[in-house]
Amino acid sequence: MRIEVHGVEPAAPAAAPALDFLLRVHADAPVRALTLATQLRIDADERDYDEDARRRLEGLFGPPETWGRNVSSLLWARTVTHVPAFTGSAPATLTVPCTYDFDVAAATYLHGLPGGEVPLRFLFTGTVFYLDDGRLQAACLPWDTEADHRMPVRAWKELMERHFPRTAWIRLEHDTFDRLYAHRVRHTLLGWDDTVRSLLETSGG
Known part of the structure; x- marks a missing residue:
């Protein structure tokens, strides 16, 4: 099974801020159902940072001279998505709640980026249900099922501006x-x- 991420858009309608990541799931055999658990991580060490970004992110990663050892992958979210029966390939939507809580490292990181793209890694696990000689069978996704996606920073910033115009939140x-x-x-x-x-x-x- 292969999973691709090919876009992101604001979840709508939504009472709280969330982003919908648009997936395409490919399978070699007919699937009766798929329960997809996703760990979404920000590969912070996979992009460059200018002086402004380093200043804004110093509270997260420390002074610039320590970034070589401090900048690493950040956990953003864990989600579960249910995909109905399909043959060949099917679209799926992975909804990720977003927060403006600056005690959450991912929110601090995304707020601190002036622009550009966010390197994301989707780590997938889950269970595939399929028919074998008329009997329903279940199998686990291979441990190395994953996908990369580079999200425009503006996707998160525009979402926050829509829900919290010209404001930020602290606890x-x-x-x-x-x-x-x-x-x-x-x-x-x-x-x-x-x-x-x-x-x-x-x-x-």
Whole structure:
């Protein structure tokens, strides 16, 4: 069995941000069903980075002089896709939820890229169901079933802009949020942007 990735588009309709990767599954024999488990990884060491990108990603990979040992593959997602019966080849859609949580390395990486392409590797496992002399049989996908795809960075950035226009998200502990909220009330600030800006101005940031 061979699996190709030939495109990506925003999942629609979707209440939360997600990308649909468009697959084409090829099989030598008729398939009754396929349960496809995918580990999606970002091969961060398979692209070049300019000075701007290195600055934006320093929090993830460290200073530029350490990138030779620190830049490596990042796990983006694990998904399960069910493909119905087909003969020869069939399309399939692999939906990947996306987050703006900067505690997730993949989100930090994708946000930090100014442009270009993201080198992706799809590692597939799963179970193929087929007929043999009229009896339903099951077999595991070979361990080396995988595919590469270079996703335009704009696919992720445009998705985030659609769901969170001109904003980004950070997660705070309750105690930190309570102190931030108290600062906002004490200084009669209108919104959270004003609150954070006032702290940055005070600290000289």
